[in-house]
Amino acid sequence: MKALEETKAVARPFVNVGGSNITKILVAVDLTPHSEKTAAYGAEFAKRVGASVILLHVFPPEPSVEFASECVYESFERSRRLVAERLTKLIEQVHETGVKCERDFRVGDPAEQVVVAAQDQHADLIITGVHHPGFLGRLFGLDQPPRILHRARCPVLVYHEGNE
Amino acid sequence: MNQVLEKTDKNVNKLNIKEIVVAVDLSPHSEKTAAYAAKFAKTCGAAMTLVHAFAPEPITEFTTQEVHETYREEEREAKRALGRLANRVREAYGECGYEFRIGDPAEEVTLVAKDLDADLIVTASHHPHFLSRLFGLDQAPRILHKARCPVLVYHEEKELAEA
Numbered sequence: 001m002k003a004l005e006e007t008k009a010v011a012r013p014f015v016n017v018g019g020s021n022i023t024k025i026l027v028a029v030d031l032t033p034h035s036e037k038t039a040a041y042g043a044e045f046a047k048r049v050g051a052s053v054i055l056l057h058v059f060p061p062e063p064s065v066e067f068a069s070e071c072v073y074e075s076f077e078r079s080r081r082l083v084a085e086r087l088t089k090l091i092e093q094v095h096e097t098g099v100k101c102e103r104d105f106r107v108g109d110p111a112e113q114v115v116v117a118a119q120d121q122h123a124d125l126i127i128t129g130v131h132h133p134g135f136l137g138r139l140f141g142l143d144q145p146p147r148i149l150h151r152a153r154c155p156v157l158v159y160h161e162g163n164e
Numbered sequence: 165m166n167q168v169l170e171k172t173d174k175n176v177n178k179l180n181i182k183e184i185v186v187a188v189d190l191s192p193h194s195e196k197t198a199a200y201a202a203k204f205a206k207t208c209g210a211a212m213t214l215v216h217a218f219a220p221e222p223i224t225e226f227t228t229q230e231v232h233e234t235y236r237e238e239e240r241e242a243k244r245a246l247g248r249l250a251n252r253v254r255e256a257y258g259e260c261g262y263e264f265r266i267g268d269p270a271e272e273v274t275l276v277a278k279d280l281d282a283d284l285i286v287t288a289s290h291h292p293h294f295l296s297r298l299f300g301l302d303q304a305p306r307i308l309h310k311a312r313c314p315v316l317v318y319h320e321e322k323e324l325a326e327a
């Protein structure tokens with residue numbers, strides 16, 4: 001009720017609606033087939049509002065246990081290179097749409113790194129995809145968008161592929 | 165991979181944001197959310213619909229006439245507040261309607277979005293504590309999981325800095 005009264009009490013003019021002031025969009029992708037759709041949506045969205053895109057992928061950190069052999073380390077490096085190449089290909093694809101696109105590749109916790117990257121890059125918007133995991137996945141925080149949502153300091157757009 | 169991307173580009177090139185549903189809880193933050201959505205709607209040339217879902221009347225055997233009347237008055241006041249907010253948005257951007265619903269906020273917002281075939285839902289998050297998130301009191305993640313279209317969650321940066 002208090003909230004309603006506060007809304008009622010507002011008498012100043014409504015904020016100037018001069019069009020969107022989104023100039024930089026951070027598109028966070030996990031490089032699954034869904035991320036290609038998320039990146040394409042991000043590029044089209046950026047084109048619509050006249051913004052540039054930063055395509056980000058966060059690679060999980062190297063498992064540092066005392067039993068990790070040279071072989072494990074090499075395999076980790078190989079996967080990291082492979083993922084970096086896939087990110088580069090995705091960036092080329094975004095470039096083809098005519099949208100300015102930069103790359104950001106980080107290692108660490110996905111939600112944390114996305115939020116840090118958005119702050120570092122002064123992004124006005126984060127776009128990420130959602131895979132609709134089960135209840136347990138959500139409970140144990142395996143679903144990244146809500147984790148990003150609660151940490152982010154800027155608006156977050158979560159893209160659903162409607163017909164999936 | 166290229167095949168997938170080509171297919172993806174064809175689908176996304178059809179991206180046409182024509183209808184935006186804006187979920188508001190009528191707190192002071194709602195005006196900022198509506199203003200943010202209006203800016204975006206103007207850029208896209210989209211229509212926007214403000215949606216507020218009012219909690220259903222708790223019916224128990226102890227509900228008195230007085231409690232019922234108070235509930236009805238709160239409901240009417242919420243409806244008026246939503247109308248006022250829509251009018252304020254229209255001062256800046258004319259393509260704004262509103263929808264008042266009674267029920268669970270996340271359910272009702274996603275239903276309106278489905279009914280209107282919305283291309284985007286805009287809502288706000290108030291960065292609640294861990295326990296409120298665990299018990300689903302923050303509506304943004306609930307809308308996120310129910311919606312079948314993209315969801316934009318708006319944070320007011322200045323407010324976050326003050327928090």
